[in-house]
Amino acid sequence: MTSLKTPKGTMDESPRQCFLHEEIIERIRRVFVLYGAVPISTPTFEMKSILTNKYGEDTKLIYDLKDQGGEICALRYDLTVPFARYLASNKIRRMKRYQIGRVYRRDQPSIARGRLREFVQADFDIAGECIQMMADAEVVSCVDRILSMFGIGEYRIKVNDRRILTSILEVVGVSCESYGTVCSTIDKIEKMSWEDIGRELVLKGLSEEQVRTTKKYMTMGGKEDVLGLLKADPVYGIERCKAAVHDMEELFRLCRILGCSSSLVMDISLARGLDYYTGMILEAEYVGKSVGSVIGGGRYDNLTENLGERCVSTPCVGFSVGVSRIFSLLYEEYDKESSTVVYVGASGGLFLDERLSVLRILQDANICSETFYTRRSSFESQQKYVAKKKIPFIVVVGESEIAAGSVQVINALTRKKEIVKVEQMVSYLLDPENQ
Amino acid sequence: MTSLKTPKGTMDESPRQCFLHEEIIERIRRVFVLYGAVPISTPTFEMKSILTNKYGEDTKLIYDLKDQGGEICALRYDLTVPFARYLASNKIRRMKRYQIGRVYRRDQPSIARGRLREFVQADFDIAGECIQMMADAEVVSCVDRILSMFGIGEYRIKVNDRRILTSILEVVGVSCESYGTVCSTIDKIEKMSWEDIGRELVLKGLSEEQVRTTKKYMTMGGKEDVLGLLKADPVYGIERCKAAVHDMEELFRLCRILGCSSSLVMDISLARGLDYYTGMILEAEYVGKSVGSVIGGGRYDNLTENLGERCVSTPCVGFSVGVSRIFSLLYEEYDKESSTVVYVGASGGLFLDERLSVLRILQDANICSETFYTRRSSFESQQKYVAKKKIPFIVVVGESEIAAGSVQVINALTRKKEIVKVEQMVSYLLDPENQ
Numbered sequence: 001m002t003s004l005k006t007p008k009g010t011m012d013e014s015p016r017q018c019f020l021h022e023e024i025i026e027r028i029r030r031v032f033v034l035y036g037a038v039p040i041s042t043p044t045f046e047m048k049s050i051l052t053n054k055y056g057e058d059t060k061l062i063y064d065l066k067d068q069g070g071e072i073c074a075l076r077y078d079l080t081v082p083f084a085r086y087l088a089s090n091k092i093r094r095m096k097r098y099q100i101g102r103v104y105r106r107d108q109p110s111i112a113r114g115r116l117r118e119f120v121q122a123d124f125d126i127a128g129e130c131i132q133m134m135a136d137a138e139v140v141s142c143v144d145r146i147l148s149m150f151g152i153g154e155y156r157i158k159v160n161d162r163r164i165l166t167s168i169l170e171v172v173g174v175s176c177e178s179y180g181t182v183c184s185t186i187d188k189i190e191k192m193s194w195e196d197i198g199r200e201l202v203l204k205g206l207s208e209e210q211v212r213t214t215k216k217y218m219t220m221g222g223k224e225d226v227l228g229l230l231k232a233d234p235v236y237g238i239e240r241c242k243a244a245v246h247d248m249e250e251l252f253r254l255c256r257i258l259g260c261s262s263s264l265v266m267d268i269s270l271a272r273g274l275d276y277y278t279g280m281i282l283e284a285e286y287v288g289k290s291v292g293s294v295i296g297g298g299r300y301d302n303l304t305e306n307l308g309e310r311c312v313s314t315p316c317v318g319f320s321v322g323v324s325r326i327f328s329l330l331y332e333e334y335d336k337e338s339s340t341v342v343y344v345g346a347s348g349g350l351f352l353d354e355r356l357s358v359l360r361i362l363q364d365a366n367i368c369s370e371t372f373y374t375r376r377s378s379f380e381s382q383q384k385y386v387a388k389k390k391i392p393f394i395v396v397v398g399e400s401e402i403a404a405g406s407v408q409v410i411n412a413l414t415r416k417k418e419i420v421k422v423e424q425m426v427s428y429l430l431d432p433e434n435q
Numbered sequence: 436m437t438s439l440k441t442p443k444g445t446m447d448e449s450p451r452q453c454f455l456h457e458e459i460i461e462r463i464r465r466v467f468v469l470y471g472a473v474p475i476s477t478p479t480f481e482m483k484s485i486l487t488n489k490y491g492e493d494t495k496l497i498y499d500l501k502d503q504g505g506e507i508c509a510l511r512y513d514l515t516v517p518f519a520r521y522l523a524s525n526k527i528r529r530m531k532r533y534q535i536g537r538v539y540r541r542d543q544p545s546i547a548r549g550r551l552r553e554f555v556q557a558d559f560d561i562a563g564e565c566i567q568m569m570a571d572a573e574v575v576s577c578v579d580r581i582l583s584m585f586g587i588g589e590y591r592i593k594v595n596d597r598r599i600l601t602s603i604l605e606v607v608g609v610s611c612e613s614y615g616t617v618c619s620t621i622d623k624i625e626k627m628s629w630e631d632i633g634r635e636l637v638l639k640g641l642s643e644e645q646v647r648t649t650k651k652y653m654t655m656g657g658k659e660d661v662l663g664l665l666k667a668d669p670v671y672g673i674e675r676c677k678a679a680v681h682d683m684e685e686l687f688r689l690c691r692i693l694g695c696s697s698s699l700v701m702d703i704s705l706a707r708g709l710d711y712y713t714g715m716i717l718e719a720e721y722v723g724k725s726v727g728s729v730i731g732g733g734r735y736d737n738l739t740e741n742l743g744e745r746c747v748s749t750p751c752v753g754f755s756v757g758v759s760r761i762f763s764l765l766y767e768e769y770d771k772e773s774s775t776v777v778y779v780g781a782s783g784g785l786f787l788d789e790r791l792s793v794l795r796i797l798q799d800a801n802i803c804s805e806t807f808y809t810r811r812s813s814f815e816s817q818q819k820y821v822a823k824k825k826i827p828f829i830v831v832v833g834e835s836e837i838a839a840g841s842v843q844v845i846n847a848l849t850r851k852k853e854i855v856k857v858e859q860m861v862s863y864l865l866d867p868e869n870q
């Protein structure tokens with residue numbers, strides 16, 4: 001027998017889920033537009049070769065298409081690499097774009113925590129040479145506006161700089177080639193104990209001593225003042241660390257002007273697993289919520305260049321909103337089931353033709369409306385339906401109303417009933433006094 | 436060297452293309468909602484077993500995912516089979532839903548004609564037992580409203596009934612088992628000459644005589660009056676043909692009440708290639724446009740039942756809008772490049788911090804705005820950018836303005852310039868008199 005299940009890690013969305021999903025996406029989209037971003041769209045799958053060597057240890061999570069005698073393709077893992085490919089193939093040197101779409105990862109799914117194999121990301125990115133840290137600050141400002149918009153509660157935007165992290169690893173004595181894989185492990189800091197992190201780092205070649213020193217740095221607390229601690233530390237002797245610390249200071253300064261610094265914290269343990277980040281990295285979460293980070297991003301200055309031989313370098317910075325995670329934080333409270341404004345009911349008969357005439361008038365006036373097409377229906381069951389779907393109006397067609405060229409309009413909320421001539425129905429419904 | 440191309444039959448969308456795509460989708464969505472439909476969403480890929488035996492000869496066009504040691508999946512070919520699967524797996528007997536999403540076909544692509552391997556469909560379907568032909572008529576009404584909305588020009592909605600077609604094949608003497616494959620050939624009637632159709636039918640086992648009789652029926656002209664011709668024909672002796680002719684008459688009657696009959700034509704040669712149709716089928720096109728049909732659909736009463744052993748039968752009728760085809764009819768005339776309302780410019784210096792303060796005020800007031808972050812920029816180049824993107828306002832920050840706590844507001848269309856206090860800037864911009 002054929003199984004009717006959806007593939008592992010994917011799910012259907014019911015109308016209620018869809019309504020919420022669409023609302024979240026639309027609200028995020030409006031923030032992107034507020035910042036002057038323009039939309040682009042890329043295919044759901046890419047040439048496999050574009051996706052290789054971009055995601056570090058997560059490359060194993062890429063979904064491949066079957067070789068059906070054509071090109072070798074894979075489903076997109078994120079919207080960042082496709083954006084870099086878009087810039088490179090169209091030779092675009094400057095762009096502020098957004099893209100909202102599904103991405104695919106063969107990960108261990110957890111529906112409750114909003115972790116699926118197919119999920120929606122909403123991305124905002126700025127490409128092009130800018131005044132130092134300005135694009136990064138705008139990214140933080142946009143993140144801040146999105147997080148505050150949903151009314152979910154207190155949130156933190158954690159930032160770090162990849163160069164600080166690699167400088168620390170240099171001081172600890174980790175070899176260059178291991179930076180990526182060590183970052184992958186450090187990235188798990190919120191999900192694993194330091195004991196397990198340490199064990200994994202030892203497996204990756206670090207000595208117990210090196211693990212201890214790494215931990216010392218990673219647990220440096222504080223907000224912006226961590227930057228002061230770093231300035232007093234040997235790691236500050238490394239040129240790229242010095243540059244990064246100054247960049248972070250400028251980021252905090254610009255964010256204060258933009259009004260988005262109150263939730264911003266410096267977190268030296270923030271690593272981000274992906275290979276392509278080069279400078280500022282960020283991750284944002286709602287405090288005390290179980291879904292983990294809902295936004296992640298950072299600077300990736302070399303990604304376009306690394307796509308191919310003749311590709312130029314275009315500095316980029318941006319972030320992805322994990323729409324499904326925000327969804328899972330809002331869904332419990334959400335109860336929209338329908339967009340219908342008027343239900344055309346019938347009392348004392350079916351009156352199909354008459355109901356259709358009324359429906360046509362309503363729809364021609366752009367009023368979302370529906371009626372029943374079943375072979376029988378009691379007025380009680382119609383009222384039940386209207387109540388369940390929270391439809392604000394019922395327009396009732398009955399024998400005496402038809403004879404008089406009228407309908408009865410019932411406000412489902414206030415219970416107010418009125419007989420209205422058919423030709424006055426639309427203006428009656430649109431009159432704020434009757435709503 | 437890595438190629439930066441998108442996979443065959445897929446394409447990137449530039450901001451302008453995306454703006455248009457989003458607008459088309461939003462307008463279609465609003466019509467669906469006008470008819471009381473609710474959204475659902477299903478995964479981009481399905482268990483492969485769900486998709487087999489549904490698409491007749493087009494099954495070869497399905498995109499399979501690679502077997503990576505999990506389930507065997509394939510990208511969805513349409514949104515109809517996933518909807519039927521949704522109904523069956525959730526045991527839903529009645530629903531009016533819409534779904535807008537990408538579908539995938541390994542077909543021969545033609546970008547100019549809006550035929551791609553990845554493209555967007557917007558689907559509207561009504562599931563559940565209804566008064567005879569009522570759901571079908573609502574489907575026609577919804578199709579009619581969508582086609583008239585875009586202002587592309589004259590259009591035709593062609594309808595037929597699969598049962599009329601199979602009755603004709605019965606009269607011609609084609610065996611039951613061949614109905615599907617013969618319909619696939621007849622479906623190509625607009626793309627192939629009757630000579631080639633005839634040749635293909637002979638290959639499929641029909642005699643020259645049978646081809647001639649089939650052709651006689653298929654070229655019966657007329658609108659609703661074809662139904663009269665059929666009533667006088669031997670084919671009317673077949674019970675299911677009689678039922679279908681009466682259904683078509685009722686469809687025309689209901690469509691007259693709903694005000695959507697003027698573009699409706701009966702077309703006996705309309706076949707639709709897919710296996711799952713059982714009754715009314717429809718196809719709509721703009722007259723004299725090269726892209727072919729932009730909407731297709733029909734009744735599929737047995738699809739849910741055929742999904743599995745314990746699945747019940749739920750009658751369904753619906754249609755898909757080929758969004759990319761409508762797109763290709765509208766794109767040439769379309770020129771939106773940006774949603775930005777205010778560009779924050781600078782004159783006589785960079786004034787980054789001051790521009791950021793102004794930007795923050797605008798964005799806090801929900802006014803879409805942007806500024807430049809380059810290390811230099813002449814006021815002329817800023818004006819050029821604003822003109823190119825058709826941004827309505829420039830707010831200029833300069834030395835004297837800063838000293839006076841003011842900005843200069845320029846209406847890019849009327850060229851009107853005014854010095855405005857920063858605290859009055861938002862109300863000035865929102866005042867219709869200044870727009």
